[in-house]
Amino acid sequence: MSRRPPRGEYIETDTGNKVARKATLVGTQNIMLGGKTVIQPDVMIRGDLARTIPPAQSASGGPANNTAVAIGRYCFLSRGCCLRPPGRMYKGVFTFMPLRLGDHVFVGPGTVVQAAQIGNHVHIGGKVVIGEFAIIKDYVKVLDGSVVPPNMVIPSFSIVAGQPARIIGEIPEGGIEAFELRDLYKTVGNNPQPTAP
Amino acid sequence: MFGNNRLPAFHPGLTQSRIRDTTTGSGLWFPGLRSPPLPSESDPANDQLPLPITPEDLYDTPMAPFNPYTYIRCPCSELNPYTKRTPDVTAQGLSRAAQDDDDHTFDPRAARSNYSLYPLEYLSFCEDCHQIRCPRCVAEEIVCYYCPNCLFEVPSSNIRSEGSRCTRSCFQCPICIGPLAVNHVETPPDPNQLLSPDHASSSHSGSYVLSCSYCNWSSTEIGIKFDKPNSIHMQLAKLRNGGETRLTAKERKERRKEQASQGGGGGSSTGQGEEDLDTLLDMETQFANLKSFYQNQLSDANGTGKVGGDPSAALGNLGFDAPASLSRIMSLYTGSSSLHDKKSKSRPGTMREALAPSEGLQLASLDESSAITALQDFESTTGLDAYSSTASTTQLQSQAPYLGASPLHGLTRFTSSLRPIPYLLRTKRSKRCPQCRHIISKPESKVTTTRFRIRLIAGNYIPTITIKQLIIPGLTPPPMPNLPPDTIEPLKPAQFVLTFKNPIFESVRVTLATPATTPGRFPAKVTILCPQFEIDSNTDVWEEALKDNNATSSSSQAQNLSSSTGPEGSGPGGRKRAGTLRPGTAGGASLAGEELGPEVGKVWERGRNWTSIVIEVIPASLVQTAKRDGRGPIKEDEDVLEIPMFVRIEWEAEAPEDEIMPGLSSTKGGNKDGGKEKRELAYWCVLGLGRVARTL
Ligand SMILES: [Zn+2]
Ligand SMILES: [Zn+2]
Ligand SMILES: [Zn+2]
Ligand SMILES: [Zn+2]
Numbered sequence: 001m002s003r004r005p006p007r008g009e010y011i012e013t014d015t016g017n018k019v020a021r022k023a024t025l026v027g028t029q030n031i032m033l034g035g036k037t038v039i040q041p042d043v044m045i046r047g048d049l050a051r052t053i054p055p056a057q058s059a060s061g062g063p064a065n066n067t068a069v070a071i072g073r074y075c076f077l078s079r080g081c082c083l084r085p086p087g088r089m090y091k092g093v094f095t096f097m098p099l100r101l102g103d104h105v106f107v108g109p110g111t112v113v114q115a116a117q118i119g120n121h122v123h124i125g126g127k128v129v130i131g132e133f134a135i136i137k138d139y140v141k142v143l144d145g146s147v148v149p150p151n152m153v154i155p156s157f158s159i160v161a162g163q164p165a166r167i168i169g170e171i172p173e174g175g176i177e178a179f180e181l182r183d184l185y186k187t188v189g190n191n192p193q194p195t196a197p
Numbered sequence: 198m199f200g201n202n203r204l205p206a207f208h209p210g211l212t213q214s215r216i217r218d219t220t221t222g223s224g225l226w227f228p229g230l231r232s233p234p235l236p237s238e239s240d241p242a243n244d245q246l247p248l249p250i251t252p253e254d255l256y257d258t259p260m261a262p263f264n265p266y267t268y269i270r271c272p273c274s275e276l277n278p279y280t281k282r283t284p285d286v287t288a289q290g291l292s293r294a295a296q297d298d299d300d301h302t303f304d305p306r307a308a309r310s311n312y313s314l315y316p317l318e319y320l321s322f323c324e325d326c327h328q329i330r331c332p333r334c335v336a337e338e339i340v341c342y343y344c345p346n347c348l349f350e351v352p353s354s355n356i357r358s359e360g361s362r363c364t365r366s367c368f369q370c371p372i373c374i375g376p377l378a379v380n381h382v383e384t385p386p387d388p389n390q391l392l393s394p395d396h397a398s399s400s401h402s403g404s405y406v407l408s409c410s411y412c413n414w415s416s417t418e419i420g421i422k423f424d425k426p427n428s429i430h431m432q433l434a435k436l437r438n439g440g441e442t443r444l445t446a447k448e449r450k451e452r453r454k455e456q457a458s459q460g461g462g463g464g465s466s467t468g469q470g471e472e473d474l475d476t477l478l479d480m481e482t483q484f485a486n487l488k489s490f491y492q493n494q495l496s497d498a499n500g501t502g503k504v505g506g507d508p509s510a511a512l513g514n515l516g517f518d519a520p521a522s523l524s525r526i527m528s529l530y531t532g533s534s535s536l537h538d539k540k541s542k543s544r545p546g547t548m549r550e551a552l553a554p555s556e557g558l559q560l561a562s563l564d565e566s567s568a569i570t571a572l573q574d575f576e577s578t579t580g581l582d583a584y585s586s587t588a589s590t591t592q593l594q595s596q597a598p599y600l601g602a603s604p605l606h607g608l609t610r611f612t613s614s615l616r617p618i619p620y621l622l623r624t625k626r627s628k629r630c631p632q633c634r635h636i637i638s639k640p641e642s643k644v645t646t647t648r649f650r651i652r653l654i655a656g657n658y659i660p661t662i663t664i665k666q667l668i669i670p671g672l673t674p675p676p677m678p679n680l681p682p683d684t685i686e687p688l689k690p691a692q693f694v695l696t697f698k699n700p701i702f703e704s705v706r707v708t709l710a711t712p713a714t715t716p717g718r719f720p721a722k723v724t725i726l727c728p729q730f731e732i733d734s735n736t737d738v739w740e741e742a743l744k745d746n747n748a749t750s751s752s753s754q755a756q757n758l759s760s761s762t763g764p765e766g767s768g769p770g771g772r773k774r775a776g777t778l779r780p781g782t783a784g785g786a787s788l789a790g791e792e793l794g795p796e797v798g799k800v801w802e803r804g805r806n807w808t809s810i811v812i813e814v815i816p817a818s819l820v821q822t823a824k825r826d827g828r829g830p831i832k833e834d835e836d837v838l839e840i841p842m843f844v845r846i847e848w849e850a851e852a853p854e855d856e857i858m859p860g861l862s863s864t865k866g867g868n869k870d871g872g873k874e875k876r877e878l879a880y881w882c883v884l885g886l887g888r889v890a891r892t893l
Contacts, residue, residue, distance in 0.1 A: 131410065137348075138647045149375035149411035155345045155623060156647045164375040164411045167345065172332070173628075173638050174318035174654035176647075 008190030009041070018189040023077075030068035034103065037075040038188050044082045045069050049096040051085075068096065072103035072120065074181045081111040086132035086150075097133070104181045108144065115148075119156070121179035139171050139179060263683050263837075263887050265664035265693075269320060269655070270303065270881040271331035273631070274313030303841045304716040305883035314883055320655035321637045323630040329655050329880060330637060335628040342622045343644040346376060350644045351622055362597055362619040366429035368407055371615030374595060375411035379426045382406055382417075405429075407617050419614060430619055434601070438614050443479065443601045478559050481600035484530075487557030491523055494548040523548070571611060588612045627651075659846065660697040660707065660732060664884060667692040667801075667811060672794045677892065684890040685838055687818040693886055694801055696809035699732035705848040706731050707808075715840055719822050719889070722815040723840055726797050735806040814838060816889040831891065838886045845879040 010018040015035035023039045025031055027047030039045070050068040068085045077083070087096040101118045108126030115130045119138035124130065128142050131150035136142070140154050143161035154160055159169035186193040304310060312333060321330040342351045346367035355364075368377040382404055404422035407429065408415040416422065420439040423432045437443050478486065551558040572583040579586075587610055597619050602609070609615065627639040639651040666685075667673070677686055685691045699705055709728045714720040795801055795811035802809045816838050823831050852872040 137645075147411075149409070151378050151410060152376045153346050153348065155343070155348060156645075158345075164373050166374055172319040173649065173652050174320060174656045177656070178318065 010189050012189060018185075027068060030066055032067050032070040034070075034072040034075070036073050036182075036185055037071055037077070038185055039077045040079040040081075040188070042080045043077045044084075045077075046082070046084045049085045049087065051095050051097055053090055053093060053095040067098050069099045069101075071101045072105065074103055074185055075101055075105045075107070076181050076184055077107045078109040078111070078126070080109050081107045082113070083107070084112065084114050086114045086116055088133070102138070104179055106179075106181060106184075114150075121176065123179060139176055141171060143168075263885075265666075265887060266316065266885040267662040267664065268305075268314035268316055268883050268885070269329065269659075270310070270313045270883070271315060271320065271329050271334060272880065273331060273334035274309065302712045302716055303843070303881040303883075305839045305841050306717045310883075317656050317659070317661060318654070321628060322653050322655045322658045323633060323635060323637050324653060325633045325635050326630055327876070327878065328632075329659070329878075330628075330630055334631045335637065336631055336634075337626045337628055340625040340627050340640060340642050341644060342624055344620050345623045346620045348644055356622070360598075361622050363622060364430045364619070366427055367620040368429065368433075368617035369595070369620060370409035370412060370414050371592060371596065371618055372414045372612060373409060373412040374618070375409045377407040377409055377416075377617055379405050379423070379429060380408050381426070382422065416617060419616065433617065437601055438616065478554055478557070479601045483557050483559050485557075486555060487551060488527065490551050490556040491527060491548075495524060497548075568610065586611055586613065588615055657700050659878065659880075660699050660705070660844075662882070662884070663696045663698070664886060665694045665696070666887065667694045667795070669794060677890075680890050680892070681888075683887060685814070685816055685887045687816045687820075687889050687892065690813050690815050691886075692795060693812050693814070693884075694809050695812055695884070696802075696807055697730075697732055698807040699735050700806075701848065702734050702736055703848045703850055704731055704734045705846045708845040708847075709810075710843040710845075711812075711840055715838075717839075718826065718828065718835060719817045719819055721817055721838055721840070721889075724813045725810065725842075726795050726813060727800050727810040730800050730808050730810060732808045733803070733806050812840070812884075814840065814886065819889055819891050836888045836891060838889050840884040840886060842882050842884055843879065844882055845877060847875065847877040849873045850876050 007021070009022075010020050012018050013033070013035075015033070017033045017035060017037045017039070019025070019033075019039045020041040020043065022041035023043040023045075025039075025045045025047060027050065030047035030050045031045055047068045050066045069083050071077075071083075083099055083101075085096045085099040087094060089095075097116060099113065099115060099117075101113075102120035102122065104121045105118050106123045107113060108124055108128060110126055111124055111128040111130070113124065113130045114132045115134040115136060116132075118124075118130075118136045119140070121138050122136055122140045122142075124136075124142045125144035125146065127144055128146045128148070130136070130142070130148045131152065133150055134148050134152045134154070136148075136154045137156040137158075139157050141159045142148065142154075142165065143159065145163070146161050146165040147163040148154070148160065148165040152165065154165075154167070157171040158167045159171060160166065161168050305314065313331070315331050319332055321335060322328070323330050339353075342353060342356055342361070343349060344351065344363035344365065344367050346363060347365050349363075349365065351363070366379060369375065370377055404424060405426045406416045406422055421433065421436050422440065423429055425432070435442050572586065575581070575586040576583045592612065592615060593610075595618055596615060599616060625640045625642065625644070628637050629635065630637050636651050637653045639649060640646075641648045641650060666683075673692070674689070680686060697707060707730055709725050711723045711725060713724075714722050795813075800808050801811045819831050819836055823829070850873070852874040
């Protein structure tokens with residue numbers, strides 16, 4: 001077989017991550033990707049904002065890693081979004097804390113995420129701001145343009161919208177399958193699959 | 198994955214029930230809300246924090262992208278839906294019912310339709326009744342209560358005693374409803390102390406405040422600080438605005454007892470305090486005072502019985518001053534029958550009313566001068582309109598009832614005196630079928646798990662329908678110039694591909710019917726080119742799933758595990774079209790000359806568990822019709838082309854071991870081999886195809 005066409009738009013890793021060449025990943029040693037995650041062009045991930053104070057219970061067995069951004073499987077980071085670890089004063093010293101995303105997390109275009117934790121199966125729309133240390137549980141939908149205030153906790157099965165964001169509805173029982181991102185994963189990359197007819 | 202990355206827009210026939218997602222301009226539907234959940238523009242609180250109002254939010258600019266939709270009608274909207282089926286539930290009976298439906302076409306824009314149309318994901322399915330169930334007709338039962346902020350479960354006994362709010366430290370901002378955080382009031386830091394961990398806690402002798410990180414509101418604005426960072430709810434209950442502590446009812450009682458034991462000639466200083474206590478009654482105190490006053494009255498009346506001889510006693514028995522009615526009312530409010538003395542039942546009598554603050558008398562304060570002064574002061578000091586210092590209706594509504602508030606005319610009307618809002622609890626709920634009472638949805642009771650014990654959703658039983666406008670280059674006439682994108686031209690045939698995807702493990706036969714012209718103000722001609730077709734079964738799921746995990750991403754193998762938006766990814770080989778084989782999606786245009794248009798009576802395309810067919814519509818001209826019919830201008834969303842469609846699906850299922858349940862819409866075919874039984878399900882749905890252009 002002849003040589004592949006000169007560089008596709010994406011770098012596809014062994015674990016199936018598709019990272020756009022035009023994405024900006026700073027401090028890659030502090031960014032963990034779970035696999036099969038799509039990172040579109042113009043996405044920025046601030047792995048350089050790692051915590052400056054070691055975790056309190058690092059002595060109790062946890063690996064002394066310094067992950068700043070951890071991303072699960074089948075996440076989809078849309079064009080122009082930004083993942084930025086939250087920071088705060090801790091015992092008089094400013095430090096960043098890790099930002100964790102679960103599996104099947106969709107982050108819309110132009111969205112800024114500074115949460116402490118995003119659960120599994122979360123859909124964040126476009127032009128959303130997720131404030132520092134917000135916690136979003138599983139099966140949550142954040143509508144376009146929402147501003148989730150810092151420290152807000154959003155329980156599972158919530159639909160959230162507004163500025164500041166408030167819970168405006170519940171995900172119906174039949175709506176949880178729609179959070180699955182496997183199919184979307186296949187539609188991007190260097191060999192994208194056709195979408196539904 | 199969501200179509201277009203947002204929830205499916207829901208447009209029930211009429212627009213009143215539409216809830217605008219101001220961020221996208223598309224409708225958003227959810228049960229239980231009939232008014233916009235988002236802050237309204239007239240809300241003064243939101244003038245400070247304006248929402249971006251884009252042109253899409255305003256009427257008459259159909260610029261927002263339109264997502265085609267399918268809403269399904271729940272049978273509960275039929276008149277007497279249950280009695281109709283109870284006597285003889287057979288296929289004939291059902292088809293007779295369907296016949297009735299055919300006779301009077303379902304009008305998606307009728308006022309009643311608002312209440313019966315649902316997106317598929319909102320619908321459940323009762324396996325015993327074999328029928329669709331919707332949020333309107335299912336019976337909900339609360340599985341557990343929990344705080345949406347701290348996610349702690351609250352036992353239902355606490356709900357009765359403490360109310361339906363979190364009693365830990367979870368509060369929302371009274372101004373913007375953002376979450377409040379407990380913060381230590383920053384004192385000038387002593388660098389030596391801060392770094393040493395053992396001093397960190399001991400030096401916190403200062404106080405804590407609740408503060409909003411969204412709008413920067415802080416509880417210091419109402420003069421409230423807390424001694425410790427936990428159990429804020431309890432601390433707050435004891436604090437009036439301004440930081441003055443409030444005696445709880447118990448403490449007040451004890452203090453009064455003390456004074457009583459000291460005798461009337463006690464110290465003049467405590468007498469002064471008592472005076473204040475009793476004239477400025479807050480709600481809790483007034484209630485407590487009234488209650489004890491009436492209790493005393495009741496026991497007096499019962500004990501002596503001397504009021505019995507009063508000539509007005511016969512009438513008095515009906516008034517509020519009658520012991521019987523009083524004890525009945527009291528038991529309503531106190532939730533117990535402790536006041537109710539059995540002996541008193543037959544004893545008529547009247548009692549006097551409270552005469553002093555200590556008995557619960559609270560004189561209404563009608564003097565508004567302080568409020569007026571406050572308004573004037575606000576204007577003169579800030580230069581802003583005094584209106585902005587008053588609390589909005591939404592702000593007042595979201596305030597929790599506060600027992601420390603002064604009753605009647607003392608309620609606050611200024612944002613400067615709003616108190617932090619303890620979070621309202623949320624619930625996990627199970628759902629029951631309204632007819633057979635079987636549970637059709639039951640979440641795990643643990644707050645933090647998202648699993649369901651039972652989850653019978655309609656999407657696992659009835660086909661999904663996805664809609665796409667059919668444009669064949671070379672065949673479809675080019676759109677009119679200057680036509681807004683995604684709009685349908687009036688008076689011209691437009692074709693749409695409807696793709697039906699089968700979720701069940703048997704192949705199903707689908708029969709469709711629509712009225713020749715849609716009901717309503719702007720009738721459109723409708724033709725289903727292929728009203729009868731089969732969809733193959735959804736059997737290969739596990740095989741496909743395995744393939745999915747093994748195949749590399751570049752594999753062209755057809756696969757499809759779990760999607761809800763529509764049939765996916767059948768490779769070029771798995772996809773067949775009537776007439777000609779369709780070239781790969783990417784190269785479709787190059788072979789356009791050879792493409793055939795849709796043919797009558799033939800399916801358009803089919804794949805593993807899906808079949809698509811073509812529907813042709815000729816919309817009326819909105820502008821011309823509106824001019825002629827004299828019913829005013831085109832209303833919001835009247836330009837959306839909605840097609841009512843009757844769907845009947847039939848399949849053969851494995852017969853259950855036991856006899857057919859009553860209410861099951863199936864018949865055991867006598868000549869059927871080996872326990873197969875015929876089943877069918879029929880329902881109305883409405884297809885939202887797109888917006889009709891407002892051209893002539
Ligand atoms: Zn219903
Ligand atoms: Zn709480
Ligand atoms: Zn606020
Ligand atoms: Zn039932």
